[in-house]
Amino acid sequence: MTEPSRYRPQEIERHWQRQWQDQKLTATPEEGDGEPFYALSMFPYPSGSLHMGHVRNYVITDVVARVQRLRGRRVLHPMGWDAFGLPAENAAIERGVDPASWTDSNIAAMRQQLDQLGLSIDWERELTTCHSDYYRWTQWLFLQFLEAGLAYQKDATVNWDPIDQTVLANEQVDGEGRSWRSGALVEKRKLRQWFLSITSYAQQLLDDLRLLDGWPERVRTMQANWIGRSTGAELQFTVVDAAGHDTAERITVFTTRADTLFGASYVVLAPEHPLVESLTSPEQQQPVVAFCDLVARQSEQERTAEDRPKRGVPIGARVRNPANGELIPLWIADYVLADYGTGAVMGVPAHDERDFQFARQYDLPVRQVILPDGVIEQSVEAGAWTEAGVLVHSGPFDGLSSVEAKQAITAAAEAGGWGREKVQFRLRDWLISRQRYWGCPIPVIHCDRCGVVPVPAEQLPVELPRDVAFSGKGASPLAQLENWVNVSCPCCGAPARRETDTMDTFMCSSWYYLRYSDARNRELPFSREAVDHWLPVDQYVGGIEHAILHLLYSRFFTKVLRDRGLLGFDEPFSRLLTQGMVQGITYRNPETGKYIAPADVADPSDPRDPVTGEPLDTFFEKMSKSKYNGVDPAAVIERYGADTARMFILFKAPPEKDLEWDDADVEGQFRFLQRLWRLVDAAAERGLSLSHGAGTDPSVADALAIAAADGGLSTAERELRLAVHTAITAISEDLDGDYQFNTAVSELMKLSNAMAAHLEGSRPVFACEALRTLLILLAPFAPHLAEELWLRLEGRQPEDPLATGSIHVQRWPSADPGALVRDTVPLVIQIKGKVRGNLEVPADADKATLEKLALESEIAERWLEGKAPSRVIVVPGKLVNLVP
């Protein structure tokens, strides 16, 4: 008897990873049978080290890719690097390293860690956004936007990050007014900036959310809210002079409550409104200027405070209410946003909370024009009535409902030339300018004579200059490179200046999924043929943090490129899976607030501060360095192997939920893989091999026929086949679109448990069917172990011509309905809806038989006490409910 072998993942994983690469098992089949399938993970920023969030993301996508391969699809499963961005530049500033080399060495380090996970990635299509063979096409695409009139420059009040010395998009500023990267309090500045006109596509981006039924509802709702469509009216208030005579100037306000127009007691502009300066009266000059300064200096924190007061000043002008001719004052206030609607609103204190507060503050009149339906009188002392109702004090519109009045007043405005219906979006145009070095240069040249001139396509890429000095202060390093900045105009040849802004890195990531379809194309970013062949992405996997920005921008790109004829589909990602985050066990001293590393906690069942001995709070939280709760993937792989890490991550929680990393559970997962190893090893020892049921051996079908003629299957065989084919059915369902990897893994465990019980009592052909099936079902989850056991079970030398080859080129099994059929099934007996027992009944019994069996059962006798039930419900295959 030979010594049983032991499962040593470290010995087999590296071996198979090399084999798969050498045999090009993960190469993308451009041609051949099978429909294309595109599995994509959100590509990482090359920070230099892989964290558990990455691991979870890529393992999920890898399982999807591997399952689809086994099902005969031609799979594209690529990977790349979102490689522009601030950390590289910060490293340059702090340590004087070259951002390009820093990034490349990080990529090399992460690539090595990725390889240890056994991911079936086609590295032939790897792309790196900071390499010029990629970003030349980012520039090329920018020029497409420019040509389409969708890229433009304008002066804008921008978010200025005083630490990173750069402009941030609204989306990169958090709720407290801090930079998403540096954490600095953001200030305001006015600069000439490049924008992409995403608002031109607002309606389409909203409408087409309906097409995305493979996306989580949550993400679709978030995008819809972000786009924020609202229907209302633009109404014009005529500015009057000191004597009350109309001037030519008009103030246009946007409102969703045209029905409240007669209740307007003032009109208020954003402090940044362009007409503020010209309309301010001489007397009000000083307070208005002072107020605008105050607002400009106001920190984001002050402006977003919970109970922020509304402040404003009158500018000394009046406007005429177009509905009733009344003259009302013009104010400016900090609660009016300059970049939404028209930057001006009518103040209706009786029917808007904010206006009400403002009116209270400055003693402005509160005029009630809407009463709740059926109410004759209502006090306006307590607050604004903001619901719909019936109009009063509104001249000809009295008695109309809010809904009717909105239409009627808007129609009157249109007829009278003082307003119109208006659809307003919350979505703002996308500010893409960054005053940074480490980004994709915007390929335009500024010429005094010709204006903005695009760099001719044949001159792309505009390469980022190397050997740049980084001071970390002031303007972008690019602006200081005279040789680079000064060029001649491509149009007229006169001296001109390069644009020194680079693009928001979201530009680079808005089209990378297209490039993978044709990653080595030197003529175009991608050919129409390749992109239409592989896209849309069948399954996209990534973090929920990209629910709005990256996914919205990518959808926008796709629609613009479709309209330019570069591709032939409407949406880039058919299905989206947003995986939950990975949390680590976290200890905190509730007295001091200090976080304690798990390694310093002596007894996890009674965690105490290693210094003070105080008891600690224990909880799970997103892994982060500052909380010492991170788990290093490399350490886990070294100890347990990639297969255990993969299985654990998939089993521990459903993919979209947060996952609590627990060492004890990892240990348990490792034990399961060891059990599988022993199970197959013992089978091989007994002489079982994949040759049973294959080649000249009778097939499973033959064996079933032989057995049928010879007294049928043994109990063990029936149980075994039932378990095998139940597992096939269940796991196939779990992996069919709505991914439930956790239950799929548990089905593998059930199958393995059943095999441990029934393998020995079964004939080799059936035992072998079970082993073969188990390994193929396991292969997407634990690819190395499955491959190794597959080889051992072949019972042949690898060079033998009959060898069946890699497990990863096998076909996914299909369930044999015959194996799922049972002679008898348990029937639940309920009395008045309560379960009172079980009855083993023939599986094919009809309703009448089931009723008869139930009524004759001991259970019925005992609970009905001889009385006939008043009602009997029979659910074949499930239960009989007897109601006395």
Place this chain on the structure above:
RNA sequence: GGGGGUAUGGCGGAAUCGGUAGACGCAGCGCACUUAAAAUGCGCAGGCGGCAACGCUGUGGGGGUUCAAGUCCCCCUACCCCCACCA
């Protein structure tokens, strides 16, 4: 303030169209193996009562529909996420 989501044993989580709640695993307990421990194997396990058969109870709380509710409807509570002075 608006929108979305979640709530099931000690823990992570299962449960198709309303049909045996707690699959699978972790932790725990018992037994076997061992000089012992580890490892491994077998078994127990929602709660309460009972020696047991068994009974009662049980999916955040309250009501409802139904022969039957974790699942459907109404109300409430707690927590999480996104947006937020968007007129």
